[in-house]
Amino acid sequence: EPEVTQTPSHQVTQMGQEVILRCVPISNHLYFYWYRQILGQKVEFLVSFYNNEISEKSEIFDDQFSVERPDGSNFTLKIRSTKLEDSAMYFCASKRDRVLNTEAFFGQGTRLTVV
């Protein structure tokens, strides 16, 4: 069964450092998301991406964040200068297309710890 894969599974970084979280969406999917989940809290939307551009972003997704699809398979989330409060699980998700009512599939997540 096709799945969304994320690497690394766990990333520890020092405050102020840049991190890049990587995702490989399901191969025929065209719509991609990043979500985050602070420990014990709800899953929060960060950004959606379609046709090589950001489709929608939340207020969490400020100038410190960026997304990129550098090639035909990877979808990355970059945090330019990490803060302690960026510590969370980051989930990538993909959807077949933009059409309403198609399922979004989530990856296993990357646990980011900022120290």
Next chain:
Amino acid sequence: GENVEQHPSTLSVQEGDSAVIKCTYSDSASNYFPWYKQELGKGPQLIIDIRSNVGEKKDQRIAVTLNKTAKHFSLHITETQPEDSAVYFCAATNNYGQNFVFGPGTRLSVLP
């Protein structure tokens, strides 16, 4: 924007009993409502979904009901098993599925 509430936050049931989790949403334009199960250390996994033109949907032991007028939807799990223990999230989309707004989650414990 859309706001999704979910109750209860924790739920313990005996194996074999039924479990019901309820969600409400605020945006009447929302029209797709998935339910996700999240096991410890894993990503959310879609278990069932319902569209706004349907009032109820069932898949084996899992069912979801939707009341558009009241803007609430519920997850029903019958004959619960220990492997049903997880955190369950409801979600809603208020446009063309671009942004899933999640509820805060319900931690379900099925006691043997």
